[in-house]
Amino acid sequence: MSVSLKTPAADCSHxxxxxxxxxxxxxxxxxxxxxGSSRAEDAKPTxxxxxxxxxxxxxxxxxxxxxEGLKGKIAVVYFWATWCEPCVKEGAxxxxxxxxxxxxxxxxxGVAMDNADKVKDFVAKNGLPYQIVYGGREAIQLSKDLGNxxxxxxxxxxxxxxxxxxxxxxxxxxxxxxxxxxxPLLGG
Amino acid sequence: xxxxxxxxxxxxxxxxALAALFALFASNVSAQAAAGEWQKLEFVEARLVSAVxxxxxxxxxxxxxxxxxxxxxxxxxxxxxxxGLPPVLDWTGSANLKAAVLSYPRPHRFTxxxxxxxxxxxxxxxxxxxxxxxxxxxxxxxxxxxxxxxxKICVPQSLDLALSIPAGGxxxxxxxxLLNQFQxxxxxxxxxxxxxVSQVTARESNGxxxxxxxxxxxxxxxTAPDILAEVDPAAAFGPPSVSLAEGGHKxxxxxxxxxxxxxxxxxxxxxxxxxxxxxxxxxxHTAKILAGSGPGLGHSLSLNALMFAFAxxxxxxxxxxxxxxxxxxxxxxxxxxxxxxxxxxxxxxFLATAAxxxxxxxxxxxxxxxxxxxxxxxxxxxxxxxxxxxxxxxVIVALFACNMWGFFEIILPSSLSNFxxxxxxxxxxxxxxxxxxxxxxxxxxxxxxxxxGTAVGFALAGGTPQIxxxxxxxxxxxxxxxxxxxxxxxxxxxxxxPGMWMVRLRxxxxxxxxGTAVWLLSILPNQIGLNATIAVAGLIGAMVVxxxxxxxxxxxxxxxxxxxxALLAVAAxxxxxxxxxxxxxxxxxxxxxxxxxxxxxxRDRIKSLVSQxxxxxxxxxxxxCVVCKSNKKLVINTDTVSQRIGAAAVPMKADWTSPxxxxxxxxxxxxxxxxxxxxxxxPGAPAGIxxxxxxxxxxxxxxxxxxxxxxxxxx
Numbered sequence: 065m066s067v068s069l070k071t072p073a074a075d076c077s078h079x080x081x082x083x084x085x086x087x088x089x090x091x092x093x094x095x096x097x098x099x100g101s102s103r104a105e106d107a108k109p110t111x112x113x114x115x116x117x118x119x120x121x122x123x124x125x126x127x128x129x130x131x132e133g134l135k136g137k138i139a140v141v142y143f144w145a146t147w148c149e150p151c152v153k154e155g156a157x158x159x160x161x162x163x164x165x166x167x168x169x170x171x172x173x174g175v176a177m178d179n180a181d182k183v184k185d186f187v188a189k190n191g192l193p194y195q196i197v198y199g200g201r202e203a204i205q206l207s208k209d210l211g212n213x214x215x216x217x218x219x220x221x222x223x224x225x226x227x228x229x230x231x232x233x234x235x236x237x238x239x240x241x242x243x244x245x246x247x248p249l250l251g252g
Numbered sequence: 253x254x255x256x257x258x259x260x261x262x263x264x265x266x267x268x269a270l271a272a273l274f275a276l277f278a279s280n281v282s283a284q285a286a287a288g289e290w291q292k293l294e295f296v297e298a299r300l301v302s303a304v305x306x307x308x309x310x311x312x313x314x315x316x317x318x319x320x321x322x323x324x325x326x327x328x329x330x331x332x333x334x335x336g337l338p339p340v341l342d343w344t345g346s347a348n349l350k351a352a353v354l355s356y357p358r359p360h361r362f363t364x365x366x367x368x369x370x371x372x373x374x375x376x377x378x379x380x381x382x383x384x385x386x387x388x389x390x391x392x393x394x395x396x397x398x399x400x401x402x403x404k405i406c407v408p409q410s411l412d413l414a415l416s417i418p419a420g421g422x423x424x425x426x427x428x429x430l431l432n433q434f435q436x437x438x439x440x441x442x443x444x445x446x447x448x449v450s451q452v453t454a455r456e457s458n459g460x461x462x463x464x465x466x467x468x469x470x471x472x473x474x475t476a477p478d479i480l481a482e483v484d485p486a487a488a489f490g491p492p493s494v495s496l497a498e499g500g501h502k503x504x505x506x507x508x509x510x511x512x513x514x515x516x517x518x519x520x521x522x523x524x525x526x527x528x529x530x531x532x533x534x535x536x537h538t539a540k541i542l543a544g545s546g547p548g549l550g551h552s553l554s555l556n557a558l559m560f561a562f563a564x565x566x567x568x569x570x571x572x573x574x575x576x577x578x579x580x581x582x583x584x585x586x587x588x589x590x591x592x593x594x595x596x597x598x599x600x601x602f603l604a605t606a607a608x609x610x611x612x613x614x615x616x617x618x619x620x621x622x623x624x625x626x627x628x629x630x631x632x633x634x635x636x637x638x639x640x641x642x643x644x645x646x647v648i649v650a651l652f653a654c655n656m657w658g659f660f661e662i663i664l665p666s667s668l669s670n671f672x673x674x675x676x677x678x679x680x681x682x683x684x685x686x687x688x689x690x691x692x693x694x695x696x697x698x699x700x701x702x703x704x705g706t707a708v709g710f711a712l713a714g715g716t717p718q719i720x721x722x723x724x725x726x727x728x729x730x731x732x733x734x735x736x737x738x739x740x741x742x743x744x745x746x747x748x749x750p751g752m753w754m755v756r757l758r759x760x761x762x763x764x765x766x767g768t769a770v771w772l773l774s775i776l777p778n779q780i781g782l783n784a785t786i787a788v789a790g791l792i793g794a795m796v797v798x799x800x801x802x803x804x805x806x807x808x809x810x811x812x813x814x815x816x817x818a819l820l821a822v823a824a825x826x827x828x829x830x831x832x833x834x835x836x837x838x839x840x841x842x843x844x845x846x847x848x849x850x851x852x853x854x855r856d857r858i859k860s861l862v863s864q865x866x867x868x869x870x871x872x873x874x875x876x877c878v879v880c881k882s883n884k885k886l887v888i889n890t891d892t893v894s895q896r897i898g899a900a901a902v903p904m905k906a907d908w909t910s911p912x913x914x915x916x917x918x919x920x921x922x923x924x925x926x927x928x929x930x931x932x933x934x935p936g937a938p939a940g941i942x943x944x945x946x947x948x949x950x951x952x953x954x955x956x957x958x959x960x961x962x963x964x965x966x967x
Binding site for chain 2: 145146147148149150151152153189214215216217218219234235236
């Protein structure tokens, strides 16, 4: 076989999917600052969650939501996407965490970096019980403002009743770690 | 040392150093022409590469994107599965570029928490076909490559890559071998792959959808095939279950649909792209999904039902065996003896016996599953494609047939038989009856072993569910008379009495086992060739005769017959084992063990051999070149062609598994930068006859005739 490069028979669905992927990935890459995105921000992670109070995103019905209601509560803000493989496990653990601790005052806010249809399907299929919003550029900017130095997901921020960031986890968390962070906060 | 000598020494040293410097500079220039700068990010680094040094007059310039991921990280295929994103390319800013088409090497299937994704781990090269606006002129490539890379975190990465390919000769560059290697991993389109998708059907049962795909491979046997389906509109599929048929030439895949289809709709009518991967073979097929008839998950379900029915029937027939029926009769007599016992108690006792029978067979199944997983853990997979396994099962089945014909008996240790027999006495309560059931199975071993043993063989080749199912069905079948009597005690009257007819039945069933052995042997020619199969069959036949001799002519010493039979059995199993390296691994290993005495490639030697009037057959090949291997299997290593090459030509092999500048230059002399490449030189064709990429026997034989010239007897 000489190197005769042929197009794999790309049917209509491939093109659609590729186009959708293109929109998402270009969006994500643009916002993450591309190749230059630095980890220097790591050096001084903010403990301030004020970026969250000024943000607003659409929920799954298309209504804009603000998050001031989370002030004074223990909240986990979870950045994820349907295309993110490690988020599958993280999302399932957060669901259990929410069901176990919601009565004790825990709130979870899922911020999806994805398109609305995919998020709706995913939420319906997995029966996610907590509040879900979605967004593109702003969602990634918010995750960076909250200390996501790598620009990857899953990214998770725990906010205490004082409105300050108690902890953050970049990437898949070890089982039980989030519970370990929130238990003293809920008890206090 | 004189001053003049010193001066000349310094002068030579300087000129040598200059030459070395120039060579270094020249090699750098050529490396730059064939590869762009690496762009390094935190989790991935990438560059553009070209197979050629210049654009030449190529209609399509072979280039590619080389990605090195951080260890353990992965990126995705064009249809990434349940998560992931495919790479996205933007060629804005390129000059003299008409189109750049990305190809995907065959992806890996990654499974994590029931989710399936497809992609590449650690390292991949995506071949890119570049067409220019003005062929023959330089092309400047600028690519913005967006890839999603994931490990325990997913990070979208954006890379800006550049590569200039100058005008000038399209000589293969240092990256030609690398690109060719990954190009050979791109699935081959449709018919050219030698595979045929014979049927794609939508199935539905209780709201569960599945896609059933039948693929036929005429020339080769499937080993561990996997299939990836992309449908339009999109749907997600779980990993396929695969069953092989027609001696491994046909694979039937059932892919469960894991995404929700709108109610009332099915997959029927949708277009589907199928990517079939079997080891290093990969092919791509498009089809339209047909509406399936019959209940869902069709074939595999009905096949399992059939296996269950056969095992159930087999278990029931076991009751008629000479050493099983007396157990049943004994039990029936205990029923008569204890005729005054209340019917409910009789029922419970018979049910307990039935449970004991099923339990003991499930124990065998559990042991087998343990054995199989232990085997898998050490990489010892059992597959019906393994000739050694088929030969071993054929030997065992033939042995059992001999047992059925009375050529030898399986004898239990007498203590065990006595214990089992005594357990059958009297009214022993529920536990006692349960033990009777378990021991009845053991007691029946001399007659049931041939069938249970055969079932063991077939079950080992199946999965855990099949093993459990076969043995459960066997147990239920064997326990059926007890269950029937428990339900309807009057049935006892219809149970046949032991007698000579049982011996006849045993002989007839022996014939059935012999038929099974013949069927097993009929699978072998595909894998080890007809001659070797005849040899295996001959050894097994001789083994049967060796065992039969004593029975037919009692003067013949029994021990000698048995020893000879044991040796013949070992030989029958060992024969395919010996052939394994040359035949059974199908393509792998053929080059090392082929019939041709290859010599190493030496371009200068070709000229001198031709000048001596000899014919030279050159094969440029590599371990990663799938087409090369199939050329060898289907053409070069066949008897006709290998004998002709051996008799009339000097066979010369150039191995391009690793980069080799001499081989690259040789390829470029034919305007090629990829393999397979076969050339025949001789007095009649001193410049060489270039053979087609997909060889045919005629093409090789005609080229040898032509190259060997008018003399017709060149060697």
